[in-house]
Amino acid sequence: MKRGPWIWSPAQDLAAFGGSAAVALAAVMVGHLTGASSRPMSDFTWLLLVVGIDVSHVWSTIFRTYLDREELARRPLLYAAVPLGCYAVGVAFHLVSRIAFWRLLAYVAVFHFVRQQIGWVAIYRARAGDTSRAGRWLEEGAVYAATLYPLFVCHTRLPRRFAWFIEGDFVSAASIAGWTAPLGVLSALLLGGWAVRQGHRFFQGRLEIGRITVVVTTALTWWMGLVATNSDFDFTVSNVIVHGVPYMVLLFVYAKARAGEAPGAAIAKMVAPGPAAFLIVLVGLAFFEEAIWDRLVWHDHPSFFGGADGGLSRVVEAWLVPLLAVPQATHYVLDAVIWRRKGAPSAQAAALGFASPRAWLRAA
Numbered sequence: 001m002k003r004g005p006w007i008w009s010p011a012q013d014l015a016a017f018g019g020s021a022a023v024a025l026a027a028v029m030v031g032h033l034t035g036a037s038s039r040p041m042s043d044f045t046w047l048l049l050v051v052g053i054d055v056s057h058v059w060s061t062i063f064r065t066y067l068d069r070e071e072l073a074r075r076p077l078l079y080a081a082v083p084l085g086c087y088a089v090g091v092a093f094h095l096v097s098r099i100a101f102w103r104l105l106a107y108v109a110v111f112h113f114v115r116q117q118i119g120w121v122a123i124y125r126a127r128a129g130d131t132s133r134a135g136r137w138l139e140e141g142a143v144y145a146a147t148l149y150p151l152f153v154c155h156t157r158l159p160r161r162f163a164w165f166i167e168g169d170f171v172s173a174a175s176i177a178g179w180t181a182p183l184g185v186l187s188a189l190l191l192g193g194w195a196v197r198q199g200h201r202f203f204q205g206r207l208e209i210g211r212i213t214v215v216v217t218t219a220l221t222w223w224m225g226l227v228a229t230n231s232d233f234d235f236t237v238s239n240v241i242v243h244g245v246p247y248m249v250l251l252f253v254y255a256k257a258r259a260g261e262a263p264g265a266a267i268a269k270m271v272a273p274g275p276a277a278f279l280i281v282l283v284g285l286a287f288f289e290e291a292i293w294d295r296l297v298w299h300d301h302p303s304f305f306g307g308a309d310g311g312l313s314r315v316v317e318a319w320l321v322p323l324l325a326v327p328q329a330t331h332y333v334l335d336a337v338i339w340r341r342k343g344a345p346s347a348q349a350a351a352l353g354f355a356s357p358r359a360w361l362r363a364a
Contacts, residue, residue: 005128005208005210006353007124008253010209012249013209013213014209016246017214017246018217021213021217021220021221024221024237024242025220025221025224025238027241028233028234032234037229037231037233039233041232041233041236043301043303045233051287051290052283053245054243054244055286055289055328056244056285056286057243057244057248057251058286058328058331059281059282059327060282061334061338063252063254063267064255065079065334067266067267068258068267070265070345074343078337082330082334083326086322086326086330087322087323087329090321090326091319093322094317094318094319094321098317098321099168099169101321101322103168103169103170103171105328106165106170110151110164111332112336113239114144115336116335117146117147117214117218118143118144119339121139121140121143121211121214124208124211125211127353128211138193139194139197141190142190142191142194143215145186145191145219146191146215146219146222146223147222149183149184149187150222150225150226150227151222151226152173152183153180153226154226154227155170155172156172156176157227158170158173158174160230161231161232162230162231194215198211198212217242218242221242222238225237248278250351251351252275252278253351254348255267257347257351257355258345258347260347261347289324289327290305291304291305297320339352
């Protein structure tokens with residue numbers, strides 16, 4: 001039985017995808033046993049999940065873009081226009097209303113989260129040499145079923161005890177809740193059809209554990225976070241860990257491969273000491289960003305960031321909040337572009353498993 005293919009290696013793929021999902025689901029279980037799921041998140045839980053993973057993974061994109069002088073020179077217009085465009089659009093929406101801005105950002109984030117899972121299975125499909133168009137449609141349909149159906153169910157049950165960003169950022173779909181059952185049948189058929197196809201490939205001698213892990217864990221964590229429970233802790237754990245951890249692994253592998261191509265570059269110096277240095281840079285940037293957010297906008301974590309600096313006027317907020325959201329919005333937009341294989345640096349081929357880099361654990 002041929003096992004594979006893998007993006008990095010069996011152990012590393014399973015740790016990144018299966019391990020992150022296992023930790024998330026175990027945390028939900030522990031949260032219910034201890035009562036943490038029914039309480040507001042503690043400051044330290046927020047620090048670990050939101051700053052340490054969610055915001056940090058946003059900043060990790062700079063290792064693929066703004067920290068690389070050659071990459072900036074290759075596409076200067078893209079890297080200048082995206083943050084400026086994100087800011088301009090953000091200000092325009094915030095001037096309309098605060099909720100319009102956060103609603104736009106929430107749905108762009110949802111699209112980004114869904115498409116990341118589509119991207120992972122696309123990499124596995126290419127690594128497997130699976131060129132079947134019908135197989136691609138079925139597999140992508142299964143991922144959309146695993147993500148969009150829980151989102152739809154969540155929308156029919158609003159308000160919930162959690163929100164993507166702020167209360168009210170999702171639009172209620174209670175008026176079309178009658179579609180829940182037929183859409184559930186369609187989702188079950190798509191996931192079942194995908195499972196049958198994977199079973200057929202297994203009997204052909206292809207045991208694609210990494211690919212299966214991504215689809216199955218996506219279905220489990222999205223259902224758990226959005227539908228099965230109704231808790232800010234459960235939603236955050238299910239949402240953040242599975243999305244952020246594999247992405248940071250990818251960026252570290254890319255940064256190490258790129259450092260081998262350009263050993264004198266800033267990116268090489270930052271990752272030379274290993275993954276701990278990489279994480280320190282990301283967490284430091286994330287902590288600094290959240291300190292500004294908390295001091296000026298949220299005022300939620302005085303134990304970390306001190307007291308509030310005072311409230312903002314409506315006009316100041318409309319110009320400031322979109323500026324603070326630029327790193328996040330830029331990450332969403334660039335992530336849809338930078339991982340395309342055409343014209344990409346050779347380090348990207350290594351990071352995505354289409355070359356033979358040193359394994360990222362050994363490279364550390």
